[in-house]
Amino acid sequence: MEFPSSQPSVDQFQVVSNEEQLAKEIDDDQLEETLLERIEGLKEMFPVKLRSAVYYSVGAGWTLLGTSFSLARKATWVLSTSAFIMILPYFIDKELRDMEKSQLKQQQQLLLGPSK
Numbered sequence: 024m025e026f027p028s029s030q031p032s033v034d035q036f037q038v039v040s041n042e043e044q045l046a047k048e049i050d051d052d053q054l055e056e057t058l059l060e061r062i063e064g065l066k067e068m069f070p071v072k073l074r075s076a077v078y079y080s081v082g083a084g085w086t087l088l089g090t091s092f093s094l095a096r097k098a099t100w101v102l103s104t105s106a107f108i109m110i111l112p113y114f115i116d117k118e119l120r121d122m123e124k125s126q127l128k129q130q131q132q133l134l135l136g137p138s139k
Contacts, residue, residue, distance in 0.1 A: 056064075066074065
């Protein structure tokens with residue numbers, strides 16, 4: 024029965040040294056990649072089915088958002104103009120009645136004189 028030794032063997036040292044040599048040999052200029060290349064490389068991580076599902080979901084979300092915004096704008100316009108058209112005559116009529124009341128009050132004060 025043989026127990027494994029806790030010290031690494033010579034082969035393990037050889038592997039480590041080869042990896043270190045490869046790392047030193049690779050030039051840093053060769054590792055630079057653009058953001059577009061990185062994103063392009065990420066496509067390979069996900070299956071086509073998942074990518075297309077996400078693509079269509081995001082597209083549908085943008086369409087829904089745009090449609091909702093458009094409908095909200097139209098509804099706001101309709102409600103605000105309708106309210107303005109319905110409420111404006113009331114305020115004009117109220118202002119006219121208030122003016123008539125103040126004119127009648129002035130006429131009564133002129134005819135009857137100042138009240139005590």
